[in-house]
Amino acid sequence: MAPPDVTQGSLCTAPETASSAASPVAEEPAALFAESVAIMRRLRGPDGCSWDREQTPETIRKYTLEETYEVLDAIERKDSANLCEELGDMLLQVLFYAQMASEAGEFGIADVLSGLNRKLVRRHPHVFGAAAAEAAGNAAVLESAAEGIAPTQVLANWNAIKRMERQQKQTPGADAGVESRMAAVLRAQPALLEAQKLGSAAAKVGFDWPDATGLLAKIREEADEVEAEIAMAPGDGTGDLSASSSSASSTREMQLEVGDLLFVVSNLARHLHVNAEMALRDANAKFRSRFASMEQAEREGGAPLEQRSLDELEALWQQAKQRERLLAGLPGVGA
Incomplete structure (x- = not known):
């Protein structure tokens, strides 16, 4: 079978053509989708790609997660050309799973679309x-x-x-009350988001902190437990479990305590009507920006960051914060 024709231009790589009403890419989505399905079938075929042929749903799931975050990143950066490309990469994941399922006799892309x-x-x-x-x-x-x-x-x-729909999917004759109220909260999602949704599900039966004040008290309690675990950890008492003296059990206990702390923090965000996942992504972006300012100061002269004292690094960080707030038209104070 001859390979499909993939020589047409793409709005993803040539955003300046987006205004052209005559673009063949914009006019033939059904044909292009069929072409994509054919390409994936060819890649998985005997005369296709050895890497693609050996993949399974388990081996490519990590790429599915990566592509999801790359879509989110393009949205947050308001980069429409990159978003176009990343949506294509996400669609590739759908085609990949559907092709593998078709080969196994489970379902095909037509079943996905029909559903x-x-x-x-x-x-x-x-x-x-x-x-x-x-x-x-x-x-x-x-x-x-x-x-x-x-x-x-x-x-x-x-x-x-x-x-x-969930009720209809239950096995005939099964006890409808067996399914947990948590069953609707997917495990395959960012952990912070899952924690918030678990808290919401529990809150529906009244199992919840009464208000944000109670959650703040719980956060302090969980932080105390982390501190106690640090004190009991082997080593120099700093809680650095990367040291060779740490044991698997102490590492596991520390992970459990930190997990409890993160769970409560995520539910504080829920009480404050804040999406914990988006809040952390915003904080990550802010950290990237401020650290880039520190690196800019490094490029403008002076010692490399690695050779500066912690006090000097903190001073650069504070300067980055000050610059950030001034650019935003805010007073020169804050977190």
Whole structure:
């Protein structure tokens, strides 16, 4: 089989052509998608790529996670050309999994698309109509499925339909009460986000801290437990478990205590209506920016950062913070 024609231009690599109404890339999504499916089939075929052929869902899942974060990074940087490219990389993951499943006789890309289309219709009765949604499998009893309903009701309907779908997937004859309330919280998501959602699920039955003040007290309690673990750890008493004197058990205990602390912090964010994952990503971006300012100072003259004292590095950090706040039009103080 001859390889598909992949010589056409791409809006991802040539964003300046995005305004062209005659772009073949913009006009033929169905044909291009079919071409992508054919390329993946060829790559996994006998005359394809040896690396692609030996992959399994388990071996490429790490790339799926990486591609997800690269999409988020492009969004946060408002880089539309890179976002276009990264969405293509994410789509590659979908094609890869579907091709492997097809080879195993489990499902194919057509099943993925059919399931998605039915789900979208099923979960949007206010758009496609109750009859179409019911034909797509929606048996949920909704307060309102009329056009023009408020976004809050749309979300409520969406969640009601999801609950109905989970019930329909249960094994016939199984006890409907066996499934944990935590079952709806996916494990395959960033841990901070999972922690917040676990807290939300528990809060629905009243198992929650009453307010942010209680959580702050719990954070102090968990921090004390980490400090106690540091004091008991082998070595110089600093808690540095990278030292050769550390044991597997002490490392594990420290990990558990730090995990407890992070869990409580994530739920403090939930009480404050802050997305913990996004908050940490913002903090990471801020750290990158400030450290880059320190490196800029290094390039402008003086000793390399590695040769400076901690006090000197702290002074550079404070200068970076001051510069950051001035550029943002804020007073020269803050975290």
